[in-house]
Amino acid sequence: MRASLDGLSLHPAKSQWVELWNGKQALGWDYYGTPVFRFRWAPAGLATRRQLRAMRMSPGGHEPYALLVWRKGKRWAWLYRLDLAKPCRVPSPAQLNALDKAMEARRRCQLCRTVTDYCIPTSDGRCHACMKSPVPA
Template sequence: MTGLRSVDLDQLADRTGIRVEFYDPDGTRYGFPTFPYQAAPDGLATRRQLRAAGLRPGGHDPVAQILWRHRTNRRVAYLYRLDLAAPKRVATPAQREAIAKALRARRTCGVCEQVKPYYIPRRYGCCLDCHGGH
């Protein structure tokens, strides 16, 4: 894939001999174009970034990845092309109503049948007031 190279990271390797561990725009080392944390090329975004912009991948596969270390673990975030992203789908009124009904059921006690301002703990099956009374 062309256009995914970072001039700054390429020059760093040429100038100092330092090779950035997770910089592999050609995908030869990791099998997939890979970039270090906060060094993704323009035109690519993570799912979270797409969602914040009101977009979704639109059924397209990721085209690159970001790798970084977090403590002893290696983390990954996949990158999607912005030009292929589609607008987020909006729930229909019937879907929103079904979601509201399901969330209300999670807040309704099975013993006293009161609707609480919190979700009923599944391990008790009743609100905290009813559980404390047993």
């Protein structure tokens, strides 16, 4: 059970060695069964959601493993196990296809129907060649 900790101050307790999932130990303390680590003291192999996102990873449906606290416990974030994290969902072929079609529509000249290799301004809708050449009557 993970209670909401919003607005809660996690006052740093006396640091002690906390046994980790991988058998290693790290200095932190226990908060109702959840290990808590000070900023810069968090053991390797754990990352915040923000750090995961920067690595194009997601918690993969796993509960956070520990808490990271800083600013004397006024700020905190969940820590997730990197070994359980999953790569962010990549678009399916169908989604890519739809994206391709949308991109192609953006690159198709409204006048000569040519698909260009650049995006045509939506305000005009004509390819560069058509813009340059006199508009046929």
